[in-house]
Amino acid sequence: CMALMAFMAVSCAQSGMSPQDRLTVNDKKINEIIAQMTLEEKLGQLNCLVAPRGAVTGEQQSTGVAEKVRAGAVGSLFGRHDRDELMAWQKMAVEESRLGIPLLFGADIIHGYRTTFPVPLALAATWNPESMERVARISTVEASADGITWLYNPMVDICRDGRWGRCVEGAGEDPFLSSVYAAAMVRGTQGDLQDDDEILACVKHFALYGASEAGRDYRETDMSPARMFNEYFPPYKAAVDAGVATVMTSFNDVNGIPATGNRWLMTEVLRDFWGFEGFVVSDYNAVGEMVRHGIGDRKAVSEMALNAGVDSDMMTEGFVELAASVKEGKVSMKAVDQACRRVLEAKDKLGLLDAPYKFLRCEEERIYTQEHRAAARRIAAESFVLLKNDDVLPLSSKKKVALVGPLADAGAQYTGSWQGAAYDDCKSLLTAMTEAGLDVIFARGSNMLEDEELEQAACRNRKYVRDSRSESEMIREAVNAARRSDVVLAAVGEPAWMTGEASSRTSLDIPQPQKRLLEALVRTGKPVILLLFSGRPMTLEWENDNMAAILDVWYGGSEAADAIVDVVYGKVNPSGKLTMTFPRNVGQIPIYYNMKNGGRPAKTDSYKRFSSCYIDSPNSPLYPFGYGLSYTTYEYGDFSLSAETMPAD
Ligand code: NOJ
Numbered sequence: 001c002m003a004l005m006a007f008m009a010v011s012c013a014q015s016g017m018s019p020q021d022r023l024t025v026n027d028k029k030i031n032e033i034i035a036q037m038t039l040e041e042k043l044g045q046l047n048c049l050v051a052p053r054g055a056v057t058g059e060q061q062s063t064g065v066a067e068k069v070r071a072g073a074v075g076s077l078f079g080r081h082d083r084d085e086l087m088a089w090q091k092m093a094v095e096e097s098r099l100g101i102p103l104l105f106g107a108d109i110i111h112g113y114r115t116t117f118p119v120p121l122a123l124a125a126t127w128n129p130e131s132m133e134r135v136a137r138i139s140t141v142e143a144s145a146d147g148i149t150w151l152y153n154p155m156v157d158i159c160r161d162g163r164w165g166r167c168v169e170g171a172g173e174d175p176f177l178s179s180v181y182a183a184a185m186v187r188g189t190q191g192d193l194q195d196d197d198e199i200l201a202c203v204k205h206f207a208l209y210g211a212s213e214a215g216r217d218y219r220e221t222d223m224s225p226a227r228m229f230n231e232y233f234p235p236y237k238a239a240v241d242a243g244v245a246t247v248m249t250s251f252n253d254v255n256g257i258p259a260t261g262n263r264w265l266m267t268e269v270l271r272d273f274w275g276f277e278g279f280v281v282s283d284y285n286a287v288g289e290m291v292r293h294g295i296g297d298r299k300a301v302s303e304m305a306l307n308a309g310v311d312s313d314m315m316t317e318g319f320v321e322l323a324a325s326v327k328e329g330k331v332s333m334k335a336v337d338q339a340c341r342r343v344l345e346a347k348d349k350l351g352l353l354d355a356p357y358k359f360l361r362c363e364e365e366r367i368y369t370q371e372h373r374a375a376a377r378r379i380a381a382e383s384f385v386l387l388k389n390d391d392v393l394p395l396s397s398k399k400k401v402a403l404v405g406p407l408a409d410a411g412a413q414y415t416g417s418w419q420g421a422a423y424d425d426c427k428s429l430l431t432a433m434t435e436a437g438l439d440v441i442f443a444r445g446s447n448m449l450e451d452e453e454l455e456q457a458a459c460r461n462r463k464y465v466r467d468s469r470s471e472s473e474m475i476r477e478a479v480n481a482a483r484r485s486d487v488v489l490a491a492v493g494e495p496a497w498m499t500g501e502a503s504s505r506t507s508l509d510i511p512q513p514q515k516r517l518l519e520a521l522v523r524t525g526k527p528v529i530l531l532l533f534s535g536r537p538m539t540l541e542w543e544n545d546n547m548a549a550i551l552d553v554w555y556g557g558s559e560a561a562d563a564i565v566d567v568v569y570g571k572v573n574p575s576g577k578l579t580m581t582f583p584r585n586v587g588q589i590p591i592y593y594n595m596k597n598g599g600r601p602a603k604t605d606s607y608k609r610f611s612s613c614y615i616d617s618p619n620s621p622l623y624p625f626g627y628g629l630s631y632t633t634y635e636y637g638d639f640s641l642s643a644e645t646m647p648a649d
Pocket of ligand 1: 108152204285501
């Protein structure tokens, strides 16, 4: 509080105003706008819609959104990255709607805009909040240069279940580490919201989305308050404490009540207990989905969400129909005014009410710069986790290498599930190795997946062309390449869209055609180095027994290929450590490091009846939380405690 007052005093002294004036000027401005607004216009500010592609530049006929913007029935648009289109939308709102209130432009910029960084689970493995903040800063500089003013980031859902595809978007299983990262991302995105490259962050998905039952997306969560507050809430709260401007609700229900209509969460916990002052947006049609949760019809769920404390409705368009509910007394005018005020305040914080085109400047030169790309390459290398090494890595550039696997020449996959505005033609490992002058024989060796249709969906058609040869023909070629080489580099794993939203799996194995390729390569007797592309913990017991080395390279972003070469050839010493436990098998899930003892803990990994263990598997994971090797060995020792007894904090 003291720091804020000091800051206000300095910035107001610079502008010749007293701190009191400054606060009231903003309030006055917003009061004046609200006083002029009709009920429909107020509800319009709460409406958040996808900006249809090409609708205002003439490539596509208007889909009705344009009419709504002109009528003042839209407060924010999202999902478009094209500066000219955003400019056209903003002009429409400012020049053609009655009150000329500018729009917010939202976007899912999760791990980079055009310069793409590793996926968040990989970024977490850096254990480096400075890198995290830098990622957020660069993403924001690039996105805001294209006119985007609101990032749907950070995603901080704690997750202990690798089956859930969206574990790739968070920082893993630890509440403390995730909290540190959450604050870093908010700082990197928002700064103090004074400059024209500092924009709104949105912490999501409030709350407990990462605890979806059975690892299946959009499912319910049922959890004790103790677990919520100790283990799942801290990262959301850390973002609030760091001043995050907006919060997004989650799709799941929480102890029987959908999060999006949950007043306890959205008002009591978030605002009354934590002091959040920004605005809450629903997730995509999460208000509408409450109908299928069984809450009531569209009108009833919209009333419930607004009354719960949700200020903006993404994609249901139920809030814009609430005028009747206000007349019936089911929603108070005060609640509408409050939600509208919060959205306007966010616009004002950005300076949009005074300068609506502030972010729509032409600054191509700030995007995908050499400096940004160098940071992405460094951070990608920092995120890779060395899971096994039988003294085969780093490789000498003198070795002849067989580069095999469907991910070796599929650079467009490296940008992961949320690729921002990244180019699809991002460099492949094959190209990077060739450019580096390394002695490489390439053979794809297998397709990504057995099922062609699933493969296309999982590759998201990003320039991936399925090989039409038979499996045995492809394997034969790869085995020949291995025989003619000193060592095999196998680039295998999940295509990018096998993780992310709606990508839950029941098996965490490397997909079968690729696994059969690995088996054939092992039979050659050549050392096989597994470069694992993944966005979740995988089950790798066989690989751990049979590979000479395993390096998890996740989806490393637009500069991943060069970063992989840096680490494999020893220019960079791997330092990443897991932030999500890698189980031995799916049956161990949920598995995480900070589990409780219980009354009958198993003391060893061998089976002991009447202790807490499995008949058919050890309790211990394959690779625990915090695990990760480097090219050096370290010994820790000579520990001592600073005191004999310590308080709980
Ligand atoms: C749904 C996702 O759950 C959320 O993370 C995302 O921000 C919105 N869609 C908007 O794209």
